[in-house]
Amino acid sequence: MELAARKQKILSAIVESFIRTGEPVGSKSLINEAELDVSSATVRNEMADLTNKGFLVQPHTSAGRVPTEQAYRYYVDNIMKVTPVSQSGREYIETTLYRSADSPESILQGASDLISQLTDLASVATTPDGEESRVHRISFVQTGSHTAMAVVIASNGIIKTKLFRCEFLITPEILEVFDKALNKTFSGVKLSSINQPFIQTAAARFGELSLFMPGVLMAIMDGAKSAREISVCHSGYTRLMFAPDIDFLTARGVIEFLNNEHDLASMLENLPIDTSVSIGYENSRTELAQSSVVSTRYAVDGKPSGVLAVVGPVRMDYDRVISILESVADTVGTLIGELTDIDFY
Known part of the structure; x- marks a missing residue:
C-alpha cells in the first residue's frame, strides 16, 4: 500500500517519536515534530485514516496514537534512511574487535558483545559455514x-x-x-x-x-566434523528481561529459544543474505512473535558467510541497529578474511 507524501511524513514522525519516547503521539505535538503547515484538524483526519488503514492504534480514548507492526514494516521499507556509523564510531569498532582477533570464534564473540553493548539488546553471531571449507x-x-x-x-x-x-x-x-x-x-x-x-x-x-x-x-x-558445524556466539540475553516492551514471560520464552543453539542456528542460516528486518509475527518462530530480528551477513573474501543479528522489542531504533550491524559486519569479515590468509605451515 502506497501512502501519500503527507501521510508518510506523519507516519514517520509518529514512529520515530514512539521509538524514542514509548509514549502515544497526539496531533498537537505531531505538528511541531513533523513541521507540518496544516491545522490540527487536518492532522487528526490523517491520523484517523492511518488508523483505519491499520498503521496506527489508539490505546485509550483520550490518548494519542501508537504505530502497529504494519507501520514499522512500512517505515523500514519505504521511509527510513540508514545513517552510516561515523568515522570515529567505525574506528572504535575496529579497535575493539582487533583486540579479540585470534580466531573466528573469538572475533565473533567479541562482535556479539560489542553489538549488545552498543544497542542494549540481545545479539547473536554464527561462525562461517564450513560445508564448502577445506583442510x-x-x-x-x-x-x-x-x-x-x-x-x-x-x-x-x-x-x-x-x-x-x-x-x-x-x-x-x-x-x-x-x-x-x-x-x-x-x-x-x-x-x-x-x-x-x-x-x-x-x-x-x-x-x-x-x-x-x-x-x-x-x-x-571428529575435528573436521566440528569445524564444519555452525556455532553460535551470543551476548546480552538478560537485557531482554529489562526491555520496556517485553513482559517477563515473553522474555523468558525468547531467551529459552535463543539458548537452543541448534534451532537458533537453523533460523539464522535461513535468513536473507542481505540486511533484513523481521517484525513480530513475520518471524518464523512463535517465541519471537512480539520481537524483532535485525540481521546481516559478514562476507569473507567477498563471499557471504555467517550471520550477525540483534533480537529485541518491536519498538527499537532500526536505523541505529542496522548501521551498527553493518559496520561491525564489515570489520568482522575483514578480520576473519585476514585469518584465512595466514600461512599456518
Missing part, C-alpha cells in the same frame, strides 16, 4: 607420553582440536611422521568429505603405518 593444515601438539592433540585448521579460519591416545610412546619424531603423511593426504580436502569411508581409504593407503594411526585418524575426522 588448510593439520598440526600436532604433544600433551603427554601417550597423548597428543590433533589441530585441524580449516580454510575458513576455524580451528578445532581433538585429543587422541596411543598405546605406544609418542615422540617428536613420530609426530613429525604423522604431520608429513597426514597433511599430504588431507590438505585441500573438503571438510564434508572426511567421513568414515574416507578415513578407511586413507588408512589403506598408509599400509603398515596405519597400525599406529587409528586414534589419530578418528581425531582428525
Whole structure:
C-alpha cells in the first residue's frame, strides 16, 4: 500500500517519536515534530485514516496514537534512511574487535558483545559455514607420553582440536611422521568429505603405518566434523528481561529459544543474505512473535558467510541497529578474511 507524501511524513514522525519516547503521539505535538503547515484538524483526519488503514492504534480514548507492526514494516521499507556509523564510531569498532582477533570464534564473540553493548539488546553471531571449507593444515601438539592433540585448521579460519591416545610412546619424531603423511593426504580436502569411508581409504593407503594411526585418524575426522558445524556466539540475553516492551514471560520464552543453539542456528542460516528486518509475527518462530530480528551477513573474501543479528522489542531504533550491524559486519569479515590468509605451515 502506497501512502501519500503527507501521510508518510506523519507516519514517520509518529514512529520515530514512539521509538524514542514509548509514549502515544497526539496531533498537537505531531505538528511541531513533523513541521507540518496544516491545522490540527487536518492532522487528526490523517491520523484517523492511518488508523483505519491499520498503521496506527489508539490505546485509550483520550490518548494519542501508537504505530502497529504494519507501520514499522512500512517505515523500514519505504521511509527510513540508514545513517552510516561515523568515522570515529567505525574506528572504535575496529579497535575493539582487533583486540579479540585470534580466531573466528573469538572475533565473533567479541562482535556479539560489542553489538549488545552498543544497542542494549540481545545479539547473536554464527561462525562461517564450513560445508564448502577445506583442510588448510593439520598440526600436532604433544600433551603427554601417550597423548597428543590433533589441530585441524580449516580454510575458513576455524580451528578445532581433538585429543587422541596411543598405546605406544609418542615422540617428536613420530609426530613429525604423522604431520608429513597426514597433511599430504588431507590438505585441500573438503571438510564434508572426511567421513568414515574416507578415513578407511586413507588408512589403506598408509599400509603398515596405519597400525599406529587409528586414534589419530578418528581425531582428525571428529575435528573436521566440528569445524564444519555452525556455532553460535551470543551476548546480552538478560537485557531482554529489562526491555520496556517485553513482559517477563515473553522474555523468558525468547531467551529459552535463543539458548537452543541448534534451532537458533537453523533460523539464522535461513535468513536473507542481505540486511533484513523481521517484525513480530513475520518471524518464523512463535517465541519471537512480539520481537524483532535485525540481521546481516559478514562476507569473507567477498563471499557471504555467517550471520550477525540483534533480537529485541518491536519498538527499537532500526536505523541505529542496522548501521551498527553493518559496520561491525564489515570489520568482522575483514578480520576473519585476514585469518584465512595466514600461512599456518
